[in-house]
Structure formats: structure tokens, C-alpha cells
Amino acid sequence: MNRVYFIGAGPGDPSLLTLKGASLLAQCQAVFAPEPFEETFVELLRGKTVRIPFDFYFDELLEKIEELLIEGNVAFLVPGDLTFYAPFQALIDVLGDRSEAVPGVGTVNAASAYLKKTLDLPGACNRAVITSPRILEEEKGAPALRDLAAPGVTLLLYMNHLPLPQLAEQLRAGYGGNVPIAIAHRLGLPGQEVVTGSLDDIVDRVGDRDFFNLENKNRRPALTLVIVGETLTATVGKAWWDDRRDKIWKYRS
Ligand SMILES: C[S@@+](CC[C@H](N)C(=O)[O-])C[C@H]1O[C@@H](n2cnc3c(N)ncnc32)[C@H](O)[C@@H]1O
Structure with a gap:
């Protein structure tokens, strides 16, 4: 039975494709690739028929x-x-056994590696929350962003649609003050471009760069x-090391 492989392609750099993903991609003549993967994966897509999935309504796509x-x-x-905010769940649900998902490097993994920071560092932070300001706003009854931001929380914000000054203000309200922030664009x-700073200075550091695609006619969420x-x-x-060793890593005596 032929299958549809939903291959985790990573943030866009083809060298972050897994070996399994690369091997399955090599076996497929027909590929659906959202922008900008048709460009960045051009070597791996050579000789294949590449389509952009968002050019189709659902029924046409399924057909x-x-x-x-x-x-x-x-x-x-x-x-x-597939782990977070993947657009293809409706297809996977309809295809059922004829679909297979292949894990890949999520944007959040790439950001952690770029920043060289683990995102839940015991002692500095005790939980990480993955969310999207846009989805919080769309969903009735969802908590406000400021309710999720709190000391000890690492927040990972996908698909932000808020102007940066407004975003910083909401975060400051939740954290109760100034905390570090990083804006990772097109990882x-x-x-x-990756801009790091704090809630108090990030607006100045970013300047007039439109990292959230707020001024573009194209409404798609920015790759930020x-x-x-x-x-x-x-x-x-x-x-920190010795304390973690005593509490976790050392064999019980
Ligand atoms: C539809 S979601 C896809 C998330 C994806 N499933 C993942 O695991 O990274 C699109 C959002 O992911 C983030 N994103 C995706 N690719 C990115 C990249 N190369 N650099 C920075 N952010 C990216 C942005 O927040 C963007 O608005």
C-alpha cells in the first residue's frame, strides 16, 4: 500500500532533516512542500514534482x-x-493508516541550540510553556498571555501577531518586571536574524524590522x-552540577 509521509523537515535547513526523513523523501516522486522549503530543499527535491499544499482547498488536495x-x-x-502547530492534522486524520508521521527538529529545538540554552534550567526556571498569542486570542475562554507569563516560566511563542511594544507590555505585566527575551527570525x-535583549530594551533593539510580518500583504505568520x-x-x-548529581544522577548508596 502506498503511503503519505508527513516528514518533519526542521526549521528549513536541509542538514537538519533526519536520516529517516531523508530516506523516505528520496522514495517519493510527489512532494508537497510549503514555502520556503521548495527553495531550501532544492537539492533533495531535484527531479521530483513539488506542489505547495496551501494552493489547494481540502477536497482538491485530497483528490x-x-x-x-x-x-x-x-x-x-x-x-x-508534527509536534506543535503543524497544519496537516486534518489530512492525517482522513488518511488514517495510509499516513505516517516522521519526527524532526522543531523550531524550538533549533532555537535552543542557537542560543545554547536549555529552556528549563532548574534554579532559574521550573517550567516551559509553548503557546501562540494569536491562538490564545482566537480561542474563547483561553487564558490571556499575561496569565501564562510568570517568574520561573520560559515562554515559547509561535506565530506572534502582536506589535512588539504591545507584546513586551503584556509580558512585563505577567512576569511582574523585566526579563530576558530572544527573537529568532528565519532560523x-x-x-x-536573532535579536536578544530584555523586555525593557527589545523594542529599541529590533528597531523598524518587521519580524512578525505585520506590514506585509501576505497574512501568513512570520517565521519568527x-x-x-x-x-x-x-x-x-x-x-549546580554537584547539586544535580547529588539529587538525580548519582546512584543511591
Ligand atoms: C505553523 S507553525 C509551525 C511550527 C512547526 N511545526 C515547528 O515545530 O516548529 C509556524 C510558526 O513556527 C515558527 N517557525 C517555523 N519555522 C521557523 C523558523 N525557521 N525560524 C523561526 N520560527 C519558525 C514561527 O513562529 C512560525 O510562525
Whole structure:
């Protein structure tokens, strides 16, 4: 039975594709790739027929997939991977056993590696919350962003749609003051820019760069991840290591 593979393609840099993802992609002649993967994955897509999934309404897309499945396996390149905010769940649900999801490097993993920071550093932070200001606003009854921001929380914000001054103000209200923030734009892609600072100075540091695509006619969410929290600037050393060793890593005597 031919299958549709939803391959976690990472933030956009093809060198972050897993070996399994690369091997399955190589077996598929028909590929659906959201922008900008058709460009950044051009070497791996050579000789294949590449379509942009968002050019289709759902029924047309399903019809096209059914047609392609008669000929062979079909691949979807999933930005990051399926874990958070993936757009393809409706297809996976309809395809059922004829679909397979392949994990990949999420944007949040790429951001952590770029910043060289673990996002839940015991002592500086005790939890990480993944959310999207846009989704919080759309969903009736969802908590406000300021209710999720609190000392000890690392916030990972996808698809932000708020102007930066407004975002910083809401975060300051939740954290009860100034905390570090990083804005990671187009990670692993041409035009990558990462701006770090604090809630008090990030607006000045970013200046007039439109990292959230607020001035563009294209309404698609920008390829920008916001990370907020004390872990971004906290440093730990010998005492932290020895304490963790005593509490967790050392065999019980
Ligand atoms: C539809 S979600 C896809 C998330 C994806 N499933 C993941 O695991 O990273 C799109 C959002 O992911 C983030 N994103 C995706 N690719 C990115 C990149 N290369 N650099 C920074 N943020 C990115 C942005 O917040 C963007 O608005």
C-alpha cells in the first residue's frame, strides 16, 4: 500500500532533516512542500514534482493525493515537525493508516541550540510553556498571555501577531518586571536574524524590522519564534552540577 509521509523537515535547513526523513523523501516522486522549503530543499527535491499544499482547498488536495497514491508514495515536508502547530492534522486524520508521521527538529529545538540554552534550567526556571498569542486570542475562554507569563516560566511563542511594544507590555505585566527575551527570525534559513535583549530594551533593539510580518500583504505568520524567560541569561556552574548529581544522577548508596 502506498503511503503519505508527513516528514518533519526542521526549521528549513536541509542538514537538519533526519536520516529517516531523508530516506523516505528520496522514495517519493510527489512532494508537497510549503514555502520556503521548495527553495531550501532544492537539492533533495531535484527531479521530483513539488506542489505547495496551501494552493489547494481540502477536497482538491485530497483528490490530488488519492491520484498520486496510485502511482507511488507521497511526501509532505512538515515545517519543524508534527509536534506543535503543524497544519496537516486534518489530512492525517482522513488518511488514517495510509499516513505516517516522521519526527524532526522543531523550531524550538533549533532555537535552543542557537542560543545554547536549555529552556528549563532548574534554579532559574521550573517550567516551559509553548503557546501562540494569536491562538490564545482566537480561542474563547483561553487564558490571556499575561496569565501564562510568570517568574520561573520560559515562554515559547509561535506565530506572534502582536506589535512588539504591545507584546513586551503584556509580558512585563505577567512576569511582574523585566526579563530576558530572544527573537529568532528565519532560523536555519537565508536571512536568519536573532535579536536578544530584555523586555525593557527589545523594542529599541529590533528597531523598524518587521519580524512578525505585520506590514506585509501576505497574512501568513512570520517565521519568527519568541523565547522569554530567566533561563536565557542564567548561568550555572560547579554548585549546580554537584547539586544535580547529588539529587538525580548519582546512584543511591
Ligand atoms: C505553523 S507553525 C509551525 C511550527 C512547526 N511545526 C515547528 O515545530 O516548529 C509556524 C510558526 O513556527 C515558527 N517557525 C517555523 N519555522 C521557523 C523558523 N525557521 N525560524 C523561526 N520560527 C519558525 C514561527 O513562529 C512560525 O510562525
